[in-house]
Amino acid sequence: MNDAGMLKPALIGGVLLGILSALPVISLFNCICCAWVIGGGILAAYLYVKDSPVAVTLGRGVALGLMTGIIGTIVSGLFMVPLFMLWNRGGVGIMGQVREALERIPNLPPEAEESIRALSERGGMDVLFFATSLIFMLGTYCLVAMLGGAIGVAIFERRKPNSTPGYGPPPTPEPPVNIPPPPPPDM
Amino acid sequence: MKAPEHGIGIYARFLLAAAWGILCLSFTAAPVLAAHACNKTAAILYLFFSFICHQIPERSFLVCGHTLAVCHRCSGIYLGLFLAALIDLSFIHKSPRVRRCWVLAATVPLVLDALLPCVGLWHSGDLSRFLTGMLFGTAAAPLLGRGVTELLQEAPWRRFPFRNLSLKGGLS
Secondary structure (H helix, E strand, O other): OOOHHHHHHHHHHHHHHHHHHHOOOHHHHHHOOOHHHHHHHHHHHHHHHHHOOOOOOHHHHHHHHHHHHHHHHHHHHHHHHHHHHHHHHOOOHHHHHHHHHHHHOOOOOHHHHHHHHHHHOOOOHHHHHHHHHHHHHHHHHHHHHHHHHHHHHHHHOOOOOOOOOOOOOOOOOOOOOOOOOOOOOOO | OOOOOOHHHHHHHHHHHHHHHHHHHHHHHHHHHHHOOOHHHHHHHHHHHOOOOOOOHHHOOEEOOEEOOOOHHHHHHHHHHHHHHHOOOHHHHOOHHHHHHHHHHHHHHHHHHHHHHHHOOOOOOHHHHHHHHHHHHHHHHHHHHHHHHHHHHHOHHHHOHHHHOOOOOOOO
């Protein structure tokens, strides 16, 4: 399978993880060890291994996870924009969501909450916060989806790789097929 | 499948160890910063980690009187990933079967520890959550290490056409 063959499974895994991670209640499942993100990576690896005629290496799994993480972040970001616009229309806005999230954080000192509140009242913080969370998401999603891709390959790939580049002994040359047998030795 | 580790392998492992180390430092820094009145940074760290962890106080370790920014299980996973990235565990790549058994043996305790309390068959404590998380992290790290090594060796970005592009013309 070539690099182009990686795009379809990465797209399926990435779009799924992006949508599920952006939806308001369903995204809470990510709180269980980034379940949607690892799941997206594993799904992409499963789809790739299933259609690959040769044994898939862990390197391919990691590359697939990386692609899935990037696609997932883009899709999640695209889904979050209309959601935030809807919240803005309802009078809550991104910083309103941040304030709500801060209230849920345990043991946060009141001074910390107060300083974030003061920060959130400044103009333009919505865009800055959105951009910063996207960068954080990109880093975390890529790392965790790479892990998912590697785990997926480890679980679903049962074939032994013939020659992984850079690993193991060099492949032994096969003997030529159509060679006449040697003449019998003269006695 | 087993191969001696060489330069790129060590480089990949330490690259990953640095990434997981930064993550471990960040979630540990949140309570320490909160205790030392660096409230803004602490709040931002808590907020970002709230995207990837439930942060329930009863399920998180206390440091300097404040909870870590992630729960017992997540701190175990990240610490396992960090520590296992520092050591060479290449024996798991002996065959696909060994690798699969290794991954399943580390994942099953984590899943059981998370699911069995839901049906009342097991009560997971701080230590069981942390240890099963750490076991999973330790098992996953060599997979990621080998994967990143293979990716760096294969270097698929070298095949992109933009490498052959060059600026033509100029001022002179």
